[in-house]
Amino acid sequence: MRQDGAGREGAGMAPSVAVALLLLLVPLSSAKPTKAVLNVTITWDVIADGVLDDSTMEVSVPSNSANQVVLSQDISDPYLIVSDSGGSKLEFSFSGVRAKRITGSFLVQTDYFNRTATTDAPNSPNLVGNTSTIVITPEIAALAETFRPLAFPQDVIGEVNWTFNNIRYNMSYYDVTVNDIIGVTMPSDWVFKNRVGVCDELSNMLASMTRSEGYPTRVITGYAYVDGKWTPHAWIEVYSQKYGWIEADPTHNQFLNLNALRVRIGMADDMEDLRDAINATSKDAKSVSLETDVDIRLVNYSEGEAVDFEVTFLPQPPLEETQPVLIKARNMANAVVYTSFMFVPPMTVDCGDCQGRIVLDPNQTKEVELMLRLPQLAPNIKYTFPSTLMSDYGRMNVSFERMQIEQSIGEKYASVQDLPVSFKLFVGLFLIGAVALVAIAILLGW
Known part of the structure; x- marks a missing residue:
């Protein structure tokens, strides 16, 4: 998942967004963590080359889900909740500053083996159709159709496996295009054609197949502990009437019960809706940027086998x-x-x-x-x-x-019916011959 963001232009400004991730290396055993408590601290820095007038900033923060509970949160500035349909997005307003820092601290518990009830049925028509980066082409629909004969969830598992095996993970995939698209999430039709991408693209590809089958699907962004470090990541959730929202990660070929060392921050119909953004006006500022630092620290965790x-x-x-x-x-x-x-x-x-x-x-x-x-x-x-x-x-x-115990003939053949046909034929011919010899001897007076 990219964390470069996408700014919305203000008056005469071209905002840019960059993210620095503070990594905390946590020694873990090879067992699978089933539950974890994490301290997630997010710092947003707005920097401009002039005084900002009316400005608003929208950012995603950790929220409750079937596998995650926000135990507490402490946010430095007043905010409005602008999105809370399975994911939280907050809006901050400020003016008269050249720079602004806002911090949020979240104590998060993740548990992938003890899910809470997920009764929030899909409430957006975009969850089953085309969006900006989830595009269902006839070719993708035909591919998804090959998995339809399998009963749920085996069809989705097959699609996860196909995406993992056929879309090459490559951070430098943008080199194959004419334009420099660093920081841009490519749509699923491009991914299907070029067979390359990162977690964003793999998630888009999988989502296009599950939506093609009629399953409501939403995209998730957050952080996962992989190879000894916390890294930005993306995956999807698919809705089932029996199980509710269930997670699927095509990058790691995982379905259900992901590693508990994973923090969910954003949820939306499309990847483009998950970018942190700054919208500002100014009489003298020419540019404004939003930088986001994320620091994740492990409080405790437990391991187990489900x-x-x-x-x-x-x-x-x-x-x-x-x-x-x-x-x-x-x-x-x-x-x-x-x-x-x-x-x-x-x-x-x-x-x-x-x-x-x-x-x-x-x-x-x-x-x-x-x-x-x-x-x-x-x-x-x-x-x-x-x-x-x-x-x-x-x-x-x-x-x-x-x-293999070597058996005697008596043990091997308990009855005449068990004897081989060739042996029966030999014995029969022998008896017939013996009877014939006796008859001849009697006739000749021997």
């Missing part, structure tokens, strides 16, 4: 060349969760398609049965097959044992 996996190797007769595996997934979170998994046996074992995706309602348990095909085993030797179950919540090492 899904508990259990692997059972079902019993099989000794001579069977297959091994059924039962994978049981249980949702331990007070929220709908999604996880992908992959069962990895030794290379000598054929697993076929041993991966899948599971969506679990709160406290729900689902079972998936896989079938392994074993290699040819020498008799009377015990073999151990170490395996691994990998999921979005970690990995589990498991193993099973098999031994």
Whole structure:
């Protein structure tokens, strides 16, 4: 996500907006944070080369959502709330100054495994149609149509995966165009054609597909803790009558239950509506700029696993060349969760398609049965097959044992019906021959 903003011109001025992000490196383990408390401090600096007359500034600030609660806030100047439909945008007014600093401090709790009820149904027609940067072309509609046969949310999961795999993430993507478009969010039709962009463009691409299917979709901007640092980021939320607003992040190929070290600041129908802006008039100032500094500090966090996996190797007769595996997934979170998994046996074992995706309602348990095909085993030797179950919540090492027991003919063939046809034919011919020899001997008087 870009944080350069987009100013609105005042009298004779061309405002520019720049953002500096103060990074706080926080040592974390490899486990997935499920809940966090963050102190978010935002500083807005308005700087002009002359005295400003009537001026207004609109900025986005953290707000409540299904996964986020603003526990407290302290803002230095009076303000008006100009937008609060899932995201807050504040307006400040001032005059008679060359420079103005406004600060806001927000104590934010994020929790991606215990969602609150999301009953705020879509209230804007723009959430299902074209907007400035979310453009549904016939080609994009045809692509989205290929996922429609899948039931929700598998269709959206497929679209997240397609965007992640087909749109190349590249901060220098603007080099492929004729014009210098640094700081401009490119629309989804451009993204589909050029197959390149950053989180803004990937979010626009995904939103155009979900809207094409008829799902109300809104874009989200904020910050995410990635690779040891806080970075500006963008993702989307898709509305479902069953689940409410659920999040999808095509940049990181994530759906539902994102990492709790993520702060949501802006929400709108379109990326262009999320830019901080300054609108000023002045008799002598030629330019004005808005600079935004964001400092995010971790107060505390907790880790956990929303899904508990259990692997059972079902019993099989000794001579069977297959091994059924039962994978049981249980949702331990007070929220709908999604996880992908992959069962990895030794290379000598054929697993076929041993991966899948599971969506679990709160406290729900689902079972998936896989079938392994074993290699040819020498008799009377015990073999151990170490395996691994990998999921979005970690990995589990498991193993099973098999031994091919060499059986006697009596054990192998419990009845005449179990005997091989060739053996039955041989015995039959032998008996016929023996009877014939006895008959000949009797006739000849032997």
